[in-house]
Amino acid sequence: MTQRIYNFNAGPAALPLPVLEHIQEEMLDFRGSGMSILEVSHRSKWFEDVLDDTTxxxxxxxxxxxxxxxxxxxxxxxxQFCMVPMNLAVAGKPVDYVDTGTWSTKAIKEARIQGLDVRVVASSQEKEFTYIPKEVPSDGKAAYLHLTSNNTIRGTQWRLFPDSAGIPIVCDMSSDIFSRIFDPAPFGLIYAGAQKNAGPAGVTLVIVRDDMLERVPATLPTMLKYTTYVEKKSMFNTPPTFAIYVMGLVTQWIEETVGGIEKMEGVNNRKAALLYDYLDSQNFYRGTAMPDSRSFMNVTFRLPTEELEQKFIKESLASGLGGLKGHRSVGGCRASIYNAVPTEAVQALVDFMKEFARKNG
Known part of the structure; x- marks a missing residue:
């Protein structure tokens, strides 16, 4: 059997092993079709069942x-950074954004390109995006409030979403969707690239509320309108069939094997506590996010020198711990402990960190 490593990559990221084994098992003959899922028509009953079940x-x-x-x-x-303002902006109203770094910064840029009245109502830029703003003011006049629920690069996460004073929240949940319970009621639209916590690269999950569809301008190009995909059941053109199939298996795993999102959240909380408790117990490694804003999905940390960080990354991979290099824009180290990363992987990482500190401290 191929030797697998513990995968801490930030995305594309770890997939549940039972899901990979299921894919392998039916790769050549998808549910008696005599074809691979990679070959099945998106107009067939086989794929229609996949789409309906995943939904x-x-x-x-x-x-x-x-x-x-x-x-x-x-x-x-x-x-989605550009599709959101294209579809959901309202004439005469500003659009509000909270800037927590990188991805929200990019979303703000795309809204400004469209000439909208973009208001950055809260930001953590002055402290290098190491925290989540505590206050998010709202005057009730915005078309929507845009948030990024989890910052993979800076290692910060909204523990509680802000009160938007009735303004629909639009949220990029790419890296923590399906990881914890939240109330969907305040959200007008949620979007998530699947490759971090929901499936493989190639598909983006968008969840949109009925009332938001009333805003979609008729003058938008067909492929850029949310209404197109609602009306055509995501099949206006050929959808990413394999990626949707895998997302279906991931959600099946969460629902049937893990026992739902409440159980998944409990597992994720324990994994994060295991790693953060160790970080807080010593002085060799330094966490980069403020404690009350720490991400339970992406744990970012530094070592005393960049040379030691490079050595840490090289030796950790040799020990079967992959993907621990921090994002190129900030450096350092990062452990992405998404849903599919098992507790034993986090324990193995902590054990390695202890031994590395003992040898190099």
């Missing part, structure tokens, strides 16, 4: 009522 599981897991539509798009979360 139903997502709605059950997130407790979405009939007002919400589940869409499967392409272009990644980056495409």
């Amino acid at each position: 139903a599981r997502i709605k059950r897991l997130l407790k979405l009522d009939d007002r919400y539509h589940v869409l499967f798009l392409q272009g990644g979360a980056s495409m």
Whole structure:
């Protein structure tokens, strides 16, 4: 059997081993079709069942009522940076954004390109995005409030979402969707590139509420309108069939094997506590995010020198711990401990960190 490592990559990231084994098992003959899922027509009953089942599981897991539509798009979360303001801005109203770094910064840029009245109502830039703002003011006049729920690069996460004073929240949940319970009611639209916590690269999950669809301008190009994908059940053009199939298996794993998002959240909390408790117990490694804003998905930390960081990354990989290099824009180290990363992987990382500190401290 191939020797697998513990995968701490930030995205594309770890997938549950039972999901990979399931894919392997039916790769050549998808459910008696005599074809691979990679070959099955998106217009066939086989794929229609995949699409319907995946949609139903997502709605059950997130407790979405009939007002919400589940869409499967392409272009990644980056495409949503421009599609959101294109579709959801309202004439004469500003759009509000909270800037917590990198991804929200990019979303703000795309909204400004469109000439909108973009208000950055809160930001943590002055402290290098190491925390989540405590106050998010709202005058009730914005078309929407945009948030990024988890910053993979800076290692910060909204523990509680802010009160938006009735303004619909639009949220990029690419890196923590399906990881914890939240109330969907304040959210007009949620989007998530699947490759971090929901599936493989190639599909973007978009969840949009009915009332938001009323805003979509008729003058937008067809492929850039949310209404197109609602009306055509995500199949206006050929959807990313394999990626949707895998997302269906991931949501099945969360629902049936893990026992739902409440159980998944408990596992994730324990994994994060295991790693953060160790970081807080010593002086060799230094966490980069402020304690009350720490991400439970992406744990970022530094070593005493960059030379030691390079050595740490090299030796950790040799020990079967992959993907621990920090993002190129900030350096350092990062352990992405998404849903599919097992507790034993985090324990193995902590054990390695202890031994590395003992030898190099």
